[in-house]
Amino acid sequence: MSEEKLVFDRADALVDVPTHYCPGCQHGVAQRLAGELLTEMGLTENTLLVTSIGCSVFLYNYLNVDSVEAPHGRAPAVATGVKRARADKFVLSYQGDGDLASIGMAEIMHCANRGENVSIIFVNNTVYGMTGGQMAPTTLVGQKTTTSPAGRNASKEGLPIRMSEIIGQLGGTAYSARVAVNNVKNIRKAKKAMKKAFEVQQKELGFGFIEVLATCPTNWRMDALKANERIEEELIPYFPLGVHKDVTAEVED
């Protein structure tokens, strides 16, 4: 019998439980990348996680780290409190688009602007997921939701907000990027960008922000494959992938 060699395993930061996510939802991919990085970077025991609202809240069940739950929109303020109390810890938060870009707009802007040394993963699936598919600030023009049944109307409801560009403009931001997890190539890039956001916190350079374009097949009323195609065809053209701010080049040189 030939000796078997383990080449791939679950990262120890990830709890070995089934997730509650709908089939085809990409929260699981984003969370897995975060978990893998915590393990690979040796951060698991040092991480304090702030969980938010909606589908994101259950991240505390999937990462084997200490965590505290924030009210709707307020995760960046809670993360500020955690970091100010324990500057020696790695502080991670994870929010959806309704949470971060609507009710929590003030908290995310000021947390970034103060340059809090925390990392926030922002999952943009253009819809309120757990709440039942209502319109989000990131809902695309023409996209039908349960509160925009005729499709989002720009003249009445405004244009979808591009968060990573806005966050990239703020003085306290050390790193801001938008990634997608719709194919292997993009997943690899997403992990690299997430790592960068984590590193700027470790180096105490300021606020790190990763926007992850992700599917919500249930609320998009699509099957998983169609939802994945929508990322490429509709989301990426409006929410271009890329780095909007990265202070590390200036610092490292």
Place this chain on the structure above:
Amino acid sequence: MTKTGEKLFIKGNEAISRGAIAAGLKCYFGYPITPQNDIPEYMSAALPAAGGEFVQAESEVAAANMLIGAAACGVRSMTSSSSPGISLKQEAISYLAGSELPTVIVNMNRGGPGLGDIGPSQGDYFQSVKGGGHGDYRTLVLAPGTCQEAYDLVIQAFDLAFKYRNPVMILGDAILGQMKEPVITWTPEATDESEGKGWRIVGAKDRPGRILKSLHLSEGALAKHNLMLKNKYEDMASFTQKEEYQTEDADLIIVAYGSIGRIVKSTIKKLRNEGHKVGLFRPITLYPFPSDDLKKLAEQGKKFLTIEHNLGQMVEDVRLSIRTIADSEFFGFYPGNLPTPDDFEEPILKALGGK
């Protein structure tokens, strides 16, 4: 072991700030609103100098949520505000109570409802002692009447917050915050290093991750949580404080708290000199309310008059306390005016005469 410090002539707001720092405050988060601005202003310089963190938040909402983060880490944290700002903090206070996180919240009550005015009032009694935010919860509420008491009670507030893993509110008003009095400072015993051990988040080493949360979705889980909280609030009921002044031989007991309690005391002193048998019952803990002590006075056949700087709020708790034996009359001095001891003479004499 306590270390007695200097005798200072300071405002109530500064007494609260100094008391908090003496108690080992590590994180203060606030937002300017009159009449409590002396607190964030004092903290902005003094707390960093004492090795703590000061953040002027973008809003009262954010400040209260920063408390959630710091309290979860098991450090001594505090915010302060005034009435409209406290309304904004209530969402986070509900989460703090639901997640059992210890912290101190100062409310220097001003006139309301709405924008009201910046003058003193006791219009936030209901909001403070009946929960205030959504869901079933209580905050411990301490109501100082002097600057010295403000200093002392804020130190006690931190101990109570950690003892019960619950938010504690200091309820003052614009009078207390803005007046200057001599205060003797003191420093309590060094804070217990193990405070928060067993529940605070510090990083999951050699154990599963710890979750501080108020969400309980599975069947029966929230009911269990609510029962546990109810038992905790009942435990708190054993802890009450009050001041009684000349109640022994009094025919009429005036029930009043905070600044009004102290102004009424002056009225009582004057009326006593004129031979009127009146006494003062001043609750210091508004939640839990010192109901048993009040009931004892009712059993002695006393009459009651509740005086508040509002339209009638604490009087409901007074009536609940003595309801099986007696009732309480009420005199409300409306917010928007500043009372003097003379303003309470007529209603007290009227209540005495109506024997």
